[in-house]
Amino acid sequence: MDDLQIIADKIRTMEIRGAGRIAVAASAALRDYAKTLRSLNIEEFNRNIDEAAKTLVDTRPTAVSLPNAVALTKRHSSTNVYDAIDEIVSNSDEFIKNAEEALGKIGRIGAERIHDGDVIMTHCNSHAAISIIKTAFDQGKNISVIATESRPRRQGFITIRELNDYGIPTTLIVDSAVRLTMKEVDLVVVGADSISVNGALINKIGTSQLAMAAQEARRNLIVAAETYKFSPRTLLGEMVEIEDRGSEEVIDPEILEELPNVKVRNPAFDVTPAEYIDLIITEVGALPPAMAYTIIKDHLGLEMLP
Ligand SMILES: O=P(O)(O)OC[C@H]1O[C@H](OP(=O)(O)O)[C@H](O)[C@@H]1O
CATH class of the missing domain: 1.20.120.420 (translation initiation factor eif-2b, domain 1)
Structure with missing residues (x-):
């Protein structure tokens, strides 16, 4: 092993x-x-x-x-x-x-939602979301991207390097600049770690902040997610567990040691309710979050359940 x-x-x-x-x-x-x-x-x-x-x-x-x-x-x-x-x-x-x-299919379907001249905000580093962005760019659309840093692991740096190397104009922002910057954005595109049967999205911490800012500014948020990112066990009433990672990802352990009254929390994901999501782009189509049950039933199979 x-x-x-x-x-x-x-x-x-x-x-x-x-x-x-x-x-x-x-x-x-x-x-x-x-x-x-x-x-x-x-x-x-x-x-x-x-x-x-x-x-x-x-x-x-x-x-x-x-x-x-x-x-x-x-x-x-x-x-x-x-x-x-x-x-x-x-x-x-x-x-x-x-x-x-x-x-590839998610890229092609999702790119239909991107128009010439669009500014797209994305969060963390999602291969599925980037597939949409790259496909729209390949189609000759004149787009640009605002990418969040995505503390604490800073996966936004992976995103900006990838988009830079592809020739896509990209702006890096810190996570707390999301709301201020949203007025410049046409569409938010993010990935998914899990999607529950009620259509809620579980994705990198801070995603729900993008979703709230997008809704406030009346911008659409689309999720790029393969069908295998839908959670069959949520049909049994189970909640998706949010991973808590170590404090050393957030603060130098030596500094923390000097601060006996301080503790650090490092939740790695958050939950965005279905009502903040315009569409979920899967390889079988662009679907509203309300279709999560159908995806679980038809594409994962209820036999996945214990
Ligand atoms: O499968 P793709 O689209 O690449 O990524 C989906 C999601 O996985 C990542 O999690 P982490 O960085 O592994 O914690 C991010 O939350 C990203 O949105």
């Missing part, structure tokens, strides 16, 4: 990050691990796969893409280990291929 543990550690420390990327990395890690278990009997095989799946899923609690990818990868109906491995390999290859194709 050494190689799988290395991937799990990279997901936990965010060396591999982004809801889509962690899903693809986890699926590939489970596939490769399954191939090392040929000598086991089917019961031992299933036990090892379940343990490995748990190791991957336990790395980060919020992005549902991770448990969805692991569940879609590990399911098999074989009683023979060789066949089970073949099924897992084919599940993973299919998941990864679909995930890659989904980004």
Whole structure:
């Protein structure tokens, strides 16, 4: 399990990050691990796969893409280990291929919402949101982007580098400049870590602040999300857990040590209610948040539920 543990550690420390990327990395890690278990009997095989799946899923609690990818990868109906491995390999290859194709489809569908001359605000670093922005740019639309820094991990720096290298005019702002800057914005485009059955978006901390400022300024907010970012377990009434990360991401531990009366909170995500969202751009279409149940039922399957 050494190689799988290395991937799990990279997901936990965010060396591999982004809801889509962690899903693809986890699926590939489970596939490769399954191939090392040929000598086991089917019961031992299933036990090892379940343990490995748990190791991957336990790395980060919020992005549902991770448990969805692991569940879609590990399911098999074989009683023979060789066949089970073949099924897992084919599940993973299919998941990864679909995930890659989904980004292109989301780009094409979402770009329809972007007009020549638009200023787009985005938050954090979302491959799905950036796919929309790049596709609109590729279509010859004269667009520019306002990107938030996204404290504390500053994923906004990844975004501005990527957009810069693509030739897209981009302005970096600190997170607290969102409301002031919103009057210059035509459309907000963000990614998703999870979408619950009521259409609420769980995404990088600060997303709900963009949503509120957008609504106040009467600007639309669209969410770029593959169908595997919808959360089946919210159908059972479960809430999406918001990850709390360490204080060292926010403040130097030596400084904190000098301040015995201070504690630091570092929630990594927040919740944006459905009423702040104009559309969710998935690979199967541009949908209102009220269609979240249909996506879960038709594209993830209720058999994903325990
Ligand atoms: O899958 P893509 O669109 O790349 O990213 C989706 C979301 O994943 C990221 O989480 P983190 O930086 O891993 O905590 C951000 O919250 C981003 O909006």
